Amino acid sequence: MDKRRVFADLHLHSSASDGLLSPSELVERLSKFELGAMSLTDHDTTDGLKEAQQAAEKQGIIMIPGIELSTVMESKEAHFLGYNFRMENKELQRELQLFRFSREKRLAAMIGKLNRLGIVISHERICKLAGAGAMGRPHLARAMVEAGYADNVADAFDRYLGRGKLAYVERYRLSPVHAVELIRNSGGTAVMAHPGLADMDEYISTFIKAGLQGLEVFHPAHTPEQVKRYIDTSERHGLIVTGGSDWHGDTCACYASDCSWGLDRQRFNILADYLGRNR
Numbered sequence: 001m002d003k004r005r006v007f008a009d010l011h012l013h014s015s016a017s018d019g020l021l022s023p024s025e026l027v028e029r030l031s032k033f034e035l036g037a038m039s040l041t042d043h044d045t046t047d048g049l050k051e052a053q054q055a056a057e058k059q060g061i062i063m064i065p066g067i068e069l070s071t072v073m074e075s076k077e078a079h080f081l082g083y084n085f086r087m088e089n090k091e092l093q094r095e096l097q098l099f100r101f102s103r104e105k106r107l108a109a110m111i112g113k114l115n116r117l118g119i120v121i122s123h124e125r126i127c128k129l130a131g132a133g134a135m136g137r138p139h140l141a142r143a144m145v146e147a148g149y150a151d152n153v154a155d156a157f158d159r160y161l162g163r164g165k166l167a168y169v170e171r172y173r174l175s176p177v178h179a180v181e182l183i184r185n186s187g188g189t190a191v192m193a194h195p196g197l198a199d200m201d202e203y204i205s206t207f208i209k210a211g212l213q214g215l216e217v218f219h220p221a222h223t224p225e226q227v228k229r230y231i232d233t234s235e236r237h238g239l240i241v242t243g244g245s246d247w248h249g250d251t252c253a254c255y256a257s258d259c260s261w262g263l264d265r266q267r268f269n270i271l272a273d274y275l276g277r278n279r
């Protein structure tokens with residue numbers, strides 16, 4: 001693959017979602033790579049955008065407001081990037097609130113329901129059972145078994161934790177079409193993130209009908225063949241091409257030697273033009 005000089009990294013995470021660096025630390029780190037433009041695309045939150053914008057302004061980097069929305073369809077997960085949307089859009093913020101509730105509060109809500117049924121399970125014990133992984137219903141079930149409230153995990157699910165049972169709390173999930181519509185309705189440009197990871201190519205035309213406008217072609221997880229294929233797909237459907245490192249601050253970020261992610265200046269100019277017109 002030709003060596004390209006990366007001008008823009010349009011997929012980045014900060015500690016506002018699951019990244020390690022704060023938005024301003026992230027911008028400062030990126031400024032060392034002489035990037036011309038970036039987008040902070042935290043998962044399901046716009047909380048880091050203001051700080052990132054201020055930091056980028058100081059460094060003279062173009063900062064495009066972004067977000068990455070997780071969706072589920074037929075048990076497969078697809079992510080969508082939104083660019084240049086109106087952050088204060090009520091519909092969008094309401095949805096993000098629901099996401100937050102599902103992620104952080106679902107388990108607490110289930111523990112609360114159990115408590116009201118006289119079943120006392122400590123949050124700390126579930127934490128221990130989950131180890132480094134994300135806490136979920138299986139850990140809650142194991143804690144219940146340990147404490148003698150259920151015969152086994154299946155029993156805990158049957159009586160309390162299964163869908164529709166006494167202590168069940170629904171998890172909120174967006175569909176891909178809904179995510180695309182949310183981004184479009186808030187004035188943003190909707191891009192499918194790392195389509196190579198989603199394995200939903202056969203639905204791309206469905207997403208386009210819902211308003212999808214671009215594909216994230218240049219992503220570290222994509223093979224050169226996938227990059228080529230998604231460029232073809234983009235050209236065939238008139239989609240814009242985006243790219244980014246999906247950096248979470250955990251590995252070493254490097255743009256200089258191998259430039260298979262992010263956008264070069266020419267592609268960024270095309271995108272910037274598009275974003276300007278789409279707004």
Ligand SMILES: [Zn+2]
Pocket residue numbers: 068079193194
């Ligand atoms: Zn993603």
Ligand SMILES: [Zn+2]
Pocket residue numbers: 011013068246
């Ligand atoms: Zn990401």
